[in-house]
Amino acid sequence: MKRFILSAMAVSLTVAAAAQEKKEYPQPEAMRPGMTEFWTPQPKVVTPGDAATASAPSDAVVLFDGKNLDAWVSSNTGGDAEWRVHDGVFTVDKSKGDIQTRESFGSFQLHLEWMVPEGITGESQGRGNSGVFLQNMYEIQILDCYQNETYVNGQTGSVYKQVVPLANAMRKPGEWNVYDIIYNAPVFNEDGTYKVHPTVTVIQNGIVLLNNFTILGTTEYVGLPRVVKHGDGPIKLQSHGDPSEPISFRNIWLRKL
Ligand code: MG
Numbered sequence: 252m253k254r255f256i257l258s259a260m261a262v263s264l265t266v267a268a269a270a271q272e273k274k275e276y277p278q279p280e281a282m283r284p285g286m287t288e289f290w291t292p293q294p295k296v297v298t299p300g301d302a303a304t305a306s307a308p309s310d311a312v313v314l315f316d317g318k319n320l321d322a323w324v325s326s327n328t329g330g331d332a333e334w335r336v337h338d339g340v341f342t343v344d345k346s347k348g349d350i351q352t353r354e355s356f357g358s359f360q361l362h363l364e365w366m367v368p369e370g371i372t373g374e375s376q377g378r379g380n381s382g383v384f385l386q387n388m389y390e391i392q393i394l395d396c397y398q399n400e401t402y403v404n405g406q407t408g409s410v411y412k413q414v415v416p417l418a419n420a421m422r423k424p425g426e427w428n429v430y431d432i433i434y435n436a437p438v439f440n441e442d443g444t445y446k447v448h449p450t451v452t453v454i455q456n457g458i459v460l461l462n463n464f465t466i467l468g469t470t471e472y473v474g475l476p477r478v479v480k481h482g483d484g485p486i487k488l489q490s491h492g493d494p495s496e497p498i499s500f501r502n503i504w505l506r507k508l
Pocket of ligand 1: 381382390392489491
């Protein structure tokens with residue numbers, strides 16, 4: 252009797268297994284091209300700048316288009332930016348200190364052109380030193396690094412003293428250099444530490460110098476980077492104290508991201 256029960260159980264298990272194998276579930280519908288093609292929302296239309304006149308894209312905040320420094324103020328006084336505007340460009344006046352934009356920004360795409368004067372003198376950090384500060388906190392170095400060696404984490408395109416650029420893409424003095432900088436602003440925790448670090452991509456003359464670099468903190472001349480909680484901030488241009496001939500800027504615009 253016991254034997255009969257065991258074999259009956261074995262048969263029923265086999266039948267159940269066979270039934271399970273046969274059970275069929277619906278299969279995903281076969282994919283068609285249209286199932287993965289979305290038509291909305293359409294990206295906004297941005298009219299690119301005109302290559303011949305180097306004008307800004309249609310949605311850009313124009314920070315300098317050759318006319319005046321109305322978009323800028325003195326970092327020292329908050330009054331007018333007194334660097335010298337001439338011939339569609341402006342030139343650093345080292346006696347007047349740094350200048351910064353009137354407006355503050357979060358994340359952005361920044362276009363900026365700068366030129367080291369022909370015949371410039373000096374060496375290492377003492378030759379054509381300036382810089383562009385992102386949100387008034389983090390310096391992307393500007394320096395005449397054309398046949399001019401310096402500490403490599405302080406050369407053109409470095410986040411000053413934090414990273415070595417991937418290339419030296421300098422044009423020689425007297426020729427214009429083009430910076431395109433893509434910056435993502437940080438997010439802070441309540442306690443003032445980074446929840447999300449700021450990051451930056453720097454392209455000079457079409458050549459990538461920094462590829463989505465994670466900024467560590469402030470760019471100090473002496474000491475390690477510090478983490479300082481901040482919100483939106485201006486773009487600042489550096490008036491460096493070195494005695495070399497001052498550099499010039501032109502065509503500066505920014506697109507908010
Ligand atoms: Mg500098």
